[in-house]
Amino acid sequence: MEQEHILVVDDEEGLLQLVKMRLQAMGFAVTACTTGRDAVSAAKVNRFDLAITDLRLGGEDGLDVTEELLRIHPGLPVIILTAHGSIPNAVEAVQRGAFGYLTKPFDDKELKAKIEEGLSPQRMSREIQRLKSLVNELYGMENVVARSPAMQRLLQQVVQVADSDATMLLFGETGTGKEVFARVTHANSRRSKGPFVALNCAAIPETLFESELFGHVKGAFTSAHGPKKGLFQSAHGGTLFLDEIGEMPLSMQVKLLRAVQEREVREVGAEHATKVDVRIIAATNKDLDEAVKNGTFRNDLYYRISVVPLFIPPLRDRREDIPIMAQQFLALSAKRANKDMRGFTPAALHRLVTNLWPGNVRELENAIEKAVVMARQDMVTPDLLPSTGSAPDAQLKPLTEAKEEFEKTYLKNVLQLTGGNISRAAQFAGRYRADFYKMLKKYGLHPSMTKGKAAPEVEELEEESDLTEAER
Structure with missing residues (x-):
């Protein structure tokens, strides 16, 4: 959070410095001025959250200074410092727009209480704006539609992990909205007031990767005419989103691993590392297990970034959401x-729901925008929409068949995410191990699909599954 900035005006140098030190100890940024003229000049070039001024400023009138500050920054809380004998003047100052006054001498507790009182309305206003933004980001129809069970489960998982600092890895096909969920996670975390910095790892040339992530000092290389802050430093106090991390060059993966482990980075050309306070969320549409086997992705980095793996289902597995999303995209495109x-x-709605949508949400949005542009009437007809892998007259599957298809796909994805670890997979799915294993057997699935051989816990579960309820 950015420091709140306080302007202090007093012609008595000793008191001015004392108040400045007290305020800095309380965590405020402070600008100190010995004359009203200097204070007014400072107010013209800086935004202050609160001002404190003495009622008597040598040859200047503190009331005039207060009025000038309020003219420059209407609504600025101004606290007047006054001696006991001039309280009537302080009351007049309040009547002329000052927030309140303190009588000398005052202690730190009185000063802090009055400042907190003066800053409270601004803080409340900022918090309301933050919450409005947060609600819009979390529940805005343009970002998250979650009527389907798959998406409801995903949002529940996001809520569970958002307020932690655990490193997350989002899996999902192109266009499923991985960055949207990264932003939702950030917005619902304790870091929400900090920056959200995104990098598409596929869009950065290998030679520029290190400088882009960690920054560089002046003269680090030929074109380094000045220092540059890296994305890690830019995300300090917030979240760094590394999209398409599977495209990161191997040469950078070991350096990223150190940054993730130690939460420190070394700028190119620098002698010492710098600590950074960053939450990392990565995303990929690649099979990183396969990339690890192929040697194109480091095994140790994979484990570091997948502390909390979340799978974002493709649009074809969340068809219940399509009508709502389509209507929302229609309204935005029409506007x-x-x-x-x-x-x-x-x-047209039937075609939307039965299409395969290989480009997922992004493709759906683009298709509807094109349909709106090409429409000659006030309804979208099927001829305006693409048919992506499904005939226009295709029928929806029976509910039981569709549910079984989803469950099988979901189980496969959970096994893939957890490397075939049944205990972890069951915990991820919110089921008991034995119940989870029964579901695997129902669909002919086995952890060896991802691990290559049966784990000891599978044999144990097979024995458990043969027991009767009474024996358990």
């Missing part, structure tokens, strides 16, 4: 195109 659109015909 941009300045068109009055009422909705989708039944046939």
